[in-house]
Amino acid sequence: MVKLSKGAKIAIIGAGLVGSSAAFSIMSSGLASDLVLVDINRAKAEGEAMDLGDAAAFIKPTNVYAGSFEDCQDSNIIVFTAGANQKPGETRLDLVHKNVNILKESLPQLLKYCPNAIYLIVANPVDVLTYVALKISGLPFNQIFGSGTVLDTSRFRAEVADYCNVDPRNVHAYIVGEHGDSEVPIWSTADVAGIPLEQFSKLRGLKPICRNEIARRVSTAAYEIIQRKGATYYAIAVSIKRICETILRDENSILTVSGMVNDVYGIQDCCLSLPSIVSGFGREKVLTISMTEEEEAALRNSAQVLKEVIKQAGF
Ligand code: NAD
Secondary structure (H helix, E strand, O other), X not given: OOOOOOOEEEEEEOOOHHHHHHHHHHHHHOOEEEEEEEOOOHHHHHHHHHHHHOOHHHOOOOEEEEOOOHHHOOXXXXXXXXXXXXXXXXXXXXXXXXXXXXXXHHHHHHHHHOOOOEEEEOOOOHHHHHHHHHHHHOOOOOOEEEOOOHHHHHHHHHHHHHHHOOOHHHEEEEEEEOOOOOOEEEXXXXXXXXXXXXXXHHHOXXXXXXXXXXXXXXXXXXXXXHHHHOOOOHHHHHHHHHHHHHHHOOOXXXXXXXEEEOOEOOXXXXXXXXXXXXXXXXXXXXXXXOOXXXXXXXHHHHHHHHHHHHHHOOO
16 A cells, blocks of 8 residues: 655745744644744744644644754745844835845755745745845746735735625735835726626615725735734735645636746836736746736836836845
8 A cells, every 4th residue: 555645845934923923824724744944043933833833732733843944855835934024114125135135145055955845935025035036046937936916915805895895705806016015906807706896886886986095005004004013924824825725736826926027018027916827836827917008007117116126136
């Protein structure tokens, strides 16, 4: 009889608020059999692993431990959350120099032990770090990508769902571009159960939707949370779990992850989010959805904002 192999191994680099919350979400879902936490503050990673491990009697067996880059060997996915987070009043782009340096130090070591893993960049500014990671590693575009606007898209769907009074899972609408201030809501293709949003709104006798107000609430959500509790971590943790799930289960789910964009919407050589098929190969295919001229122009502007920061970062 052939003994079946163990499940998936996920390494999380950075066991801070985002990394440890992602570990909790992944562990609770039973998605991985091995979960390695790596942090420059080894005691912190150990403490988080011990705390998570204490849930052993209530979850699917999961080997959670603190480790080194070497311990990441054979990981299917590396989730990169190491780095400073936004302080009140800071933008994501303000974090660039600190976090680019952390990435430049860590990535070559990870690549030594995990050349075949899929790399999911989460630390901010996520689009810039994804670009830097691609350039440093030379890995193919499907293998390194960022969490991008997966979280923003969830926020957008929740807002639209609230307006329509329906389950957010029945809303299809995307935030594209930068995970940050220049992000772009795509209203023109937003629908509820296949019914264009405007039509659904009339059908239900709703008052006209206030697009600007919804877009503002989505793009400022992180600032509002950071002002109140200092950081955001639960919803990004669930977003990370969702991305890992579609990779490990080869689901071909469409998610607005961030990755290299070339020759679409007039954009060249920039990392930003577009709806993409995510599978066991990683970010397998970028979907060029139809947009209005204004939406395309806003997307190009977002790319321009990112390219300037990428240049400032020396890439
Ligand atoms: P945090 O300060 O709580 O944790 C960061 C951790 O990284 C710390 O434990 C620190 O010791 C560790 N670290 C620093 N340098 C390291 C290195 N060289 N090697 C290993 N570990 C190292 O911060 P956080 O709230 O967990 O946020 C982490 C990152 O995630 C930030 O950049 C934040 O902006 C980003 N974030 C992204 C999203 C998103 O949607 N992409 C959402 C929320 C937060």
